[in-house]
Amino acid sequence: MLLPSKELFNGTKTPVTTTAEMRVALGQLRDYLAALLGEDSDNKAAARSLLGVINTVIPAGMAGLFFSKVAPSGWLKANGAAVVSDSYADLTAAVYCGDAANATAAWGYRCTNPANPSGSRSTVGAYLVLPDARGEFLRGFDDGRGIDVSRVLWALQAGALLSHAHGVSDPGHAHSVYDPGHAHSYGSLPPFTRTGEMAATGSTGYMVGSSGFQSYGTAGAGTGIGIYAALTGISIGATGGTENLVRNLAALICIKY
Known part of the structure; x- marks a missing residue:
């Protein structure tokens, strides 16, 4: 035909x-x-x-990136808002976290007060809380793979820094020594008449004539040597800003309803 x-x-x-x-x-x-x-x-x-027509029906709950400040028709901004569940029945069916997780989920839970979603959680609440994707990176759900262990779908993940090492710069250092020099004095002590007295005082003496011993001694003296403190010069450099970043473009993340 x-x-x-x-x-x-x-x-x-x-x-x-x-x-x-x-x-x-x-x-x-x-x-x-x-x-x-x-x-x-x-x-x-x-x-x-x-x-041969491609199915162009976009399912509720799908995320989309748009280079626009306004959500297109059929989409809502993923901004953490609480929307009326009955008005978005398909979206609620797609992303509701379930009664068991309603008390702990970061999004996808029901509440009774859109002005205070987290404080009015209820499994029979008339509002559904959307994910807040503003300023966030999206990560694929682990779904049992074992890379992002213990994550559930309706949870946020805080930033972290991978364990790493820093290089250390040590230019070496030296201590200075101060030595002003010193001298010992030499003089006589009162004479001894018995060897025991010389032994008792520890002085060194010798006999003068037959009248006894005359003692001479060397007095002690401090060296005055000083060793001064010195900085090591070792430094560990810091790098980075207020968060971990990759090169990126800003886009409006929306959710299909």
Whole structure:
């Protein structure tokens, strides 16, 4: 079966398409589609498949990036707002965290007060809390792989720094020594008359004539040597800013409802 020519429909036929010709063309188109899809087909998915049409239906809960400040039609900003569940039934069905996690989930939970979502959590609340993706990076859900262990879908993750080492700069250092020099004095002590006295005092002496011993001694003296403190010069450099960043572009993250 041949389809009617494009000229019959797009207004380029000369002379101009008549009403009778249009009726014939539409009848031919109807017969072609009936033969392709069946007389009473209401299976849209099957019809799309037969026609080679890509399914363009976007499911509720899907995230989208937009280089715009305004959410497009059919989308909501992922800004942590609490929206009326009944008004977004498909979205609620897609992203609600479930009754068991309603008390702890960071988003996707129900509440009763949109002005205070976290403080009014309720499994029967009329509002659904959206994820707040503003200023955040998205990470693929681990889903049992074992890289991001123990994460649940409705949770936030704080920043962390991978364990690493810092290089140390040590230019070496030296201590200075101060030595002003010193001297010992030498002088005589009172004479001894017995060897025991000399032994008791520990002085060194010698005999002078036969009258006894005369003692001479060397007095002690401090050296005055000093060793001064010195800085090591060792330094460990710091680097980085107030957060860990990768090169990036800013986009508005929205969620389909």
